[in-house]
Amino acid sequence: MLSYETIEPLSRSFYLLRPQTVATALLGKVLIRILDDIVLAGRIVEVEAYLGLEDAASHAFRGKTPRNEVLFGPPGYAYVYFIYGMYSCLNFSCEPEGHAGGVLIRALEPLAGLGKMKQLRGTDDVELLTSGPGRLCDALGITRSLINGVDVTNITSPLRVVDDGFDVGEIHIRPRVGIRKAVDLPLRFLLAGNRHVSRR
DNA sequence: AAGCGGATCGTCT
DNA sequence: GACGATCCGCTTG
Numbered sequence: 001m002l003s004y005e006t007i008e009p010l011s012r013s014f015y016l017l018r019p020q021t022v023a024t025a026l027l028g029k030v031l032i033r034i035l036d037d038i039v040l041a042g043r044i045v046e047v048e049a050y051l052g053l054e055d056a057a058s059h060a061f062r063g064k065t066p067r068n069e070v071l072f073g074p075p076g077y078a079y080v081y082f083i084y085g086m087y088s089c090l091n092f093s094c095e096p097e098g099h100a101g102g103v104l105i106r107a108l109e110p111l112a113g114l115g116k117m118k119q120l121r122g123t124d125d126v127e128l129l130t131s132g133p134g135r136l137c138d139a140l141g142i143t144r145s146l147i148n149g150v151d152v153t154n155i156t157s158p159l160r161v162v163d164d165g166f167d168v169g170e171i172h173i174r175p176r177v178g179i180r181k182a183v184d185l186p187l188r189f190l191l192a193g194n195r196h197v198s199r200r
Numbered sequence: 201a202a203g204c205g206g207a208t209c210g211t212c213t
Numbered sequence: 214g215a216c217g218a219t220c221c222g223c224t225t226g
Contacts, residue, residue, distance in 0.1 A: 048218070050218075057218070058218085059218075062212085065211080065212075066211090067210080067211060067212090081210090081211095081217095081218080082209075082210060082211090083209095083210090083217055083218070083219065084207080084208070084209085084216095084217060084219050084220080085207065085208025085209040085210080085217090086207065086208055086209080086219080086220080087219050087220070089218060089219080091218085104218060106218090132219070132220070133218070133219075134219045134220060135219085135220075144210095176218075177218080178217090178218050178219065179217095179218055180217090198219095201225100201226090202224105202225090202226090203223105203224085203225080203226105204222105204223085204224080204225100205221105205222095205223090205224100206220105206221090206222090206223105207219105207220095207221095209216105209217105210216105210217100211215105211216095211217095212214105212215095212216095213214085213215085213216105
């Protein structure tokens with residue numbers, strides 16, 4: 001039986017590419033969160049790419065600010081923002097330093113630590129634990145103060161991503177959701193038929 | 201089944 | 214001072 005927390009995380013070069021490329025490559029990988037010595041894990045089943053300065057829907061579109069500076073930094077770091085007064089959302093920086101691309105993690109399939117996730121989310125319904133960007137941050141104890149700027153390529157980090165050899169099946173490509181600008185770009189990627197994607 | 205509005209606050213105009 | 218890369222519960226059909 002494999003233990004997720006012992007697997008070497010994906011390297012920084014994995015995140016060095018265009019957001020669209022990193023987004024599709026992240027599908028099927030496993031997100032690991034170490035929280036109070038508990039191992040929480042979920043398979044990434046839905047993501048969105050944000051392109052930076054040329055993408056009106058990106059937080060980086062209007063340039064670098066204290067809030068979004070992680071997006072302009074080197075690849076492989078967590079960008080966590082607080083939204084609608086109550087939710088956190090998780091992204092990974094990609095592209096070389098100075099280029100502000102990112103990937104939003106939109107949904108996970110829970111793999112380990114489900115008891116803790118249920119406690120943090122306040123529900124026992126497994127399909128409601130991590131099937132949305134705000135939901136998964138609640139389930140994994142991810143907030144800006146705890147996780148923004150964390151290096152997800154380091155095995156000592158409280159958040160990282162690993163490859164467990166999972167064979168991704170068909171990938172669906174859709175427009176992004178929840179945005180008002182650049183709404184037609186096909187930059188949302190999800191595993192076909194997965195029960196844990198958002199807005200089913 | 202689908203649509204609407206409330207919650208709630210950091211960030212930037 | 215407005216609004217947002219959301220979620221949930223309530224209303225209506």
